[in-house]
Amino acid sequence: MLQTISPDLLPFITTVINGSLTSGHVQTVFKKARVIPILKTPALDPSDISNYRPASLLSFLSKILERVVCNQLSDYLLQNNLHDPNQSDTTASARISACLVDISSWMTAHQLKLNPNKTELLIIPGDPSAAQDLVISLSNSMISPSATARNLGVTMDNHLSFSSHVTNVTRSCQFLLYNIRRIRPFLSTQATQVLVQSLVISRLDYCNSLLAGLPLSAIHPLQMIQNAAAPLVFNLPKFSHTTPLLRSLHWLPVAARIRFKTLMLAYKAKNGPAPSYLKALVTPRTAPRSLRSTSTARLVPPSLREKGRYTSRLFSVLAPRRWNELPLGIRTAESLTVFKRQLKTYLFLKYLH
Template sequence: ILLDLSAAFDTVNHQILLSTLEEMGVSGSALSLFASYLTGRSYQVTWRGAMRIATCLADISKWMTTHHLKLNLDKTELLFLPGKGCPHRDLSITIDDTVVMPTQTARNLGVTLDDQLSFSANILSVTRSCRFLLYNIRRIRPFLTDETAQVLIQALVISRLDYCNSLLAGAPATAIKPLELVQKAAARLVFNPPKFSHTTSFLCSLHWLPVRACIQFKTLVLAHRAVKGTAPSYLQAMVKPYTPARPLRSAASGRLVAPSLRGPGGRSTRSRLFSVLAPQWWNELPTDVRTAESLPIFQCRLKTHL
């Protein structure tokens, strides 16, 4: 039987602990050391002069109670995202006398987040659900026309591959490989070709962008909205139009300022930032794509280019 105490460090009675240690033979300077550590000590975490997260959650709980709502503490999760070089501390938060312990993964709006933001858990989840759907569709494929199979697969499988895929911008090829294999399996299921047939022509016939191109498409659409001022303000602040020091022909090419990869977080981490990746991909586009008059025209030209 493996027993565990809930929030033992926070709930243990210090006087009982000291008395127990004394009864076990701990005395003198050793007992004084424990007594000094446990007596009269307190701490709090503040950020910009204000309490952080526990007080915020207490306010939320109070507001919900006032409005006849109730937090489901059994499903409340804590995800700790440490910065580079930050020691991984054993955090816990107390809400309404319930201790919430940190978890390695948490699901939010259909996306599985992990404490390293690698999205490996999300890719695994999407891959499993898509393969399960493809398995079921394959069983009824003999009774479907090609057109019906395409509609069914696009609605159930491709939509899952596309959902929030811009979060994977800049991810290594090895991480995205499982999603690409699912897409190829989906294309084969539509046309029922011989085994091991190449899928490039199938993707073109279906007008499906490869997974990596889909990710790039989503990111560049966000960049276009940021450039045109229709994106949220925090995204607009991440891109800046390129203005040459003196009048040049490139001033009208619609390029963006490419930020440096040097800075906090390391080169590999910064290369996945929207503020770094979006200008890089944007500047690589042909001029007629970058200078498209409207979003629909931009999307059409961008998909053709990709």
């Protein structure tokens, strides 16, 4: 886009963009947006309002925080016995359908609508050989199981391999890097770093704790994205040696970033301020005698009896193992800030020595 602008304006525009990226401040004039509804696909009927998607022409996105809390919905789950593990596909199908009718009625009463066309059914079986014949009904529509479903920007699959999610993140990051590379001649190193971190690295970090416990081969595409991003910041060839670049940028590799997120959650679960459901997943190890020398700040390791398809990737299993591997000085950090700083230093030495 910058290539089409008059050369006389480029220095001014470049200065404004670099200054905005460096300072983190966006001028008021750039915060104004025109919201124009556009067709989801050109072939759709323009007279049908449901075929439109609102699109903002705002260059810099602003935050909109939204949270909906409703205890009534959880009551419907209990009323329809969805927590009962001993039920056939037929029974489960009927109970889920009945629960959705209750939820749909509640939404209608509150001027909301449960859209069958945007409702997906994802079955994650504990036994890989289990049948997936479950079909539910909603507003005269039959909903069959999907191989994947998207939730809050994360693509879940029925094997919890997150392969589709990794593919989607990789593809979107490649597109972003391509666009940043096109305007790289007009950006300073510092502005490029801010741009790459905010658009690309943030995507690699988003919900990355879900990837904990996966083999390195599964997250390799994400590491390749980071390996391409680092040389771009310094305007170097794509295949430059990345380790010294990562050190210079203070970027932990992807595997270390995932471990960092898991251990940060473990610290919060052990010491606060994690939510209660997360605290319940870890148990501090208590010494038989209250002696200073026996206070090791460890977590109770998972039971060897725990077996299952996804057991090794459970937070309740993975967090104590990773936590107990940390040096004593990090486990006994007096605050989250100190723990975060020491943990990052520890992981830098471990992964980028």
